[in-house]
Each structure stands twice: as C-alpha cells, then as structure tokens.
Amino acid sequence: MEHQTVRGTGVVAGYAYAPVAWTRPAPVPPASAAVVAEDAREAEVARFKAAVETVATRFADRASAATGVAAEVLGATAALARDRGWSRAAIRLINSGTAAEGATTAAIEQFVAQFEKLGGLMAERTTDLKDIRNRVVAELMGLPEPGVPQPTSPVILCADDLAPADTAGLDPALVRALVTRLGGPTSHTAIIARQLGIPCIVAASSLDTVPEGTQVLVDGTSGIITLNPDPASAQALVEEDARLREEIRSWTGPAKTADGVGVQLLANVQDGKAAAKASESEAEGVGLFRTELCFLSAQTEPSVEEQARIYGEVFSAFRGKKVVVRTLDAGSDKPVPFANHEHEENPALGVRGIRLGWTNPGLVERQLDAIQMAAEDNGVSEAWVMAPMVATVDEAYEFAQKCRARDLKPGIMVEVPSVALLADQFLAEVDFFSIGTNDLTQYTMAADRMSSHLAMLTDPWQPAVLRLIALTAQAGERAGKPVGVCGEAAADPLLACVLVGLGVTSLSMATNAIPAVGVQLGKVTIDQCREAALQVAASRNSRDAKELAAELLG
Structure with missing residues (x-):
C-alpha cells in the first residue's frame, strides 16, 4: 500500500504525520428476543x-x-x-x-x-x-464507552463519523488530525477541529481501506491522505507547518496585507459569554451575532426587555466597536419552539429566517424593538442589524424601513442566489451585505450542506459560488457599501485571501480562526489577492480552485 492515497474534502488546513487510530466500535446489543416478564x-x-x-x-x-x-x-x-x-x-x-x-x-x-x-x-x-x-x-x-481511544503517543484519529462527545475532549498534542469517512464542511467535526487547530478531512469515502496503525500524512488543505509516505519528506512538511502554527500563535492584529491594506476581521458569537471571550482576542468587533442560539430551548417568546438584556451583553463586550446583530435565523435546521412553523416536507426551502414573520405576526418588530433598547441602554450610536433568508427586493425594502424607524442600520444576508444576481437593486434599499457562504453554497449547488455524499458540491471553493460572491462584492463597490462574509469560508486562510481579492470588505469567523487568517493575509499583497481571485473564480471545479490558490498564494 506504499504511497497509496485516499482523497476527501479538506476542511482545516495543515499537515500531520502519525499512525492511524480508529474509533472503538459500537456495542452489539444481545440478539435474544426473550420477553421481559x-x-x-x-x-x-x-x-x-x-x-x-x-x-x-x-x-x-x-x-x-x-x-x-x-x-x-x-x-x-x-x-x-x-x-x-x-x-x-x-x-x-x-x-x-x-x-x-x-x-x-x-x-x-x-x-x-x-x-x-x-x-x-x-x-x-x-x-x-x-x-x-x-x-x-x-x-x-457493562462495557467501556465506545468512541475515541485514549492514545499515549500521537495518532491520526479516523472514524466513519465523529459525534461532538468524541471530538470535544480531544488533546491536540496526541490527536494530530481528524479524518472521517462521512461528514461535511460544516459538520461538528470540522468546526471543533478548527477550534483545536488541527488538520481535518471529511467525506473520505475510501477511508475504510486504511488499516489501524498505518503511517499516514494528512494534508488538510488538499484533502489528501498519503499512506506510508517517505518519512523524511513527511516530517519536513510537518515541521514547516509547526513553524507556521507558532507564527499564528504569536500573531497580533489588526489584519493587513503585505502592502498595508487593512482587512477587518470580526468574530461570530452566540451570546454575551462568547462575546466577552471574543473581546479578549484580536477581533475588531462582531460580524455575526446569532441571536437564535440564545433561544433554542425557550418555549415562549422572551419579552422585549429580556431580549434587550441578552443583546446588551454583546454590545457591552464590544463597546464602541462594530456589532452586527442577525435577527432570528430560526426554522429548518435551527428550530426555536416559540417561532416554529408547521411541518414541511423540505424545510431548508421553507418558512425560515425572515419568512417566519409571515406566520408569527410581530416577531421581527419585537426583536427590533429589543435591539433598539439594548443599543440605547449601552450607548451604541450605530447598531448594525441584518435579516437572514431575504430573497426579494420588497423584503429588503420592508426590513430596512422597520430598522430605520428604530435608528438601526439595515442590512441583509446574502444566502439566496437571487440577492447576488440582483445585488445592485438590493443595495439600493439596505446599507450593507453579509454573505452567508454555507447557505449560499447549498442553494447555488442544490446540495444539502449536511450531506456527506455531497461534500464536494457544498465546498465554498465551488467556482459558481465564488462568481456569485464576486457579483455581490462588485455591487458593493459601486454603491460604496460594505460587503462582508460571515460563513465558514471566512475562516479558511487561503479562501479568505481570495474573498478579499473578490472585493469583500470584512471577514467574520470563529474567534480562534482569526490569527491564522491574519497571518496568511500578511504574506500576500492586495494585487496578489485580486489576481488569485480572478483565476480561481475561473477554475473548472473546487479541487482545481484550491490547488490554484495554494500555488498563487503560498
């Protein structure tokens, strides 16, 4: 099996070299059909x-x-x-x-x-x-817990799929990379691997051919697992990667390209506690406050005052800095009990996000009242608010009117391709865009972003997705209005450079991803970003796009 390779979708960049350790199998319940007396x-x-x-x-x-x-x-x-x-x-x-x-x-x-x-x-x-x-x-x-083994020396952890309990307690000093046969770019495995700072590959369909103990080299950028590589070459790649990681650990903002062009790096947060932690990082503000995550277990809608208290904690953590609040992105994959809609056959294409206002009268208005109250209580002079799942210009106009009546700065998420295609018209109604690459990719490629079988399609490196982002950013430049990205794509250092080259003005991501993006931006000029963006967007597929970006941007 020397030099055999297995290919998946790389979701967290970096190199790792170690023997494979497979997760422990699930227990097999007794086959007896005896009835309990x-x-x-x-x-x-x-x-x-x-x-x-x-x-x-x-x-x-x-x-x-x-x-x-x-x-x-x-x-x-x-x-x-x-x-x-x-x-x-x-x-x-x-x-x-x-x-x-x-x-x-x-x-x-x-x-x-x-x-x-x-x-x-x-x-x-x-x-x-x-x-x-x-x-x-x-x-x-009476058996031991299934799942992750407890290694005493470094390993590459392999599994069909990994549950949060498997990945959350991992020691990155021993588990050098994660590789799964299933999963997708936005799975728990990918998100936690990014938090741990270790390479990660998902949707490696042939992974089950790799035996326990096999020495492998994992390339989290290309998504390639090389079996039994040359030890010296593999070790050299890992050592170079370690030097980069040390550079990332010591990075301090603000972010700027090698020729001094500033790029605003912001944090994605879900509550006041996360915002407080993010405020201690190099984040220049909050690019995405996911308000729905505050209320996933709330059986009844919180009062305006209670909502204002919760939102105020985030404003307070970033006093005087940019905070972008997203109104409830509930429905479909994030059911909020008090804002649910009746069962739908295809909820991802159903009543979700801003559309919940159609079946929950006053829901959006009460949330905007709470955001206004929180902004006033915390001395926020300009509160940025954006609506998710907007698909028509009329929706954008109506949302903007409601925001301006409360002295809030209105924006919308770019998740539905119709917004990118009519970006100029939408920007005539709102003050800013924030591109949600996870959903934009899903809807552009007609592929469920949670399906491991479709991971190649739901990769934000897809050229069609990049071209829609380019259309959106160009409209922002013409209108003189900011266009940010707040999807998982912003946390990919190479893709972040491409996004900046496409004209994106800010990048919002998990707090721990900010230094890696900052370091990569500092190694390239704005002209390099623009040239790379031009060529990458013209690629044939996502794999070619990644490889070309790595070649052009290093």
Missing part, C-alpha cells in the same frame, strides 16, 4: 433510566470542563440524551416486554428516521443520537 418491567425501566442518566451526566461533566464550541455541543448532546421524547418511546417498548438494550436501539432508530426526513441540522443530529444510543447500550451491557 411483566413483574420485572418496572426494574428494567429503572435500569434503563439509570443508564441514560449516567451517560447524560458524563456529557454534562465534559461540557463543564470544556470551553467555547466544545462546551456548547457537549451541553446540547447532554440535553438530547435526557430528551423525554426518545426515552418515552423506549420506556413504552420496555413496558411491552422489550429488554432495555433493544428498546434503546429501537427508540433511537425511530427518531433517527424522523431527523433524517427533516434534513439540515436536524439530520446532522442523527450522529449525536446514534452516539447516545451506543453509549447507553454499552452502559446497560
């Missing part, structure tokens, strides 16, 4: 509940010990483990005579099928559900 069912339910609580408590404990995105996803998984819906289904099965192991498996499978039908983020949560199933069954059977 009626007088033993109460005890069987108690045994099931104890196992669930043990697993949920482990998730919660890990969440308490983690920080940032890792803490968020572990906390969410703990809540999912304690979810009454699936546990009630399991208890019903136990009360009808099914053993706890079989009931757990059957109940989870019911919900996996439902989540897969919903699509989007809900479909991605099937990985979490299956992980919960495996851990509960292992606990019931």
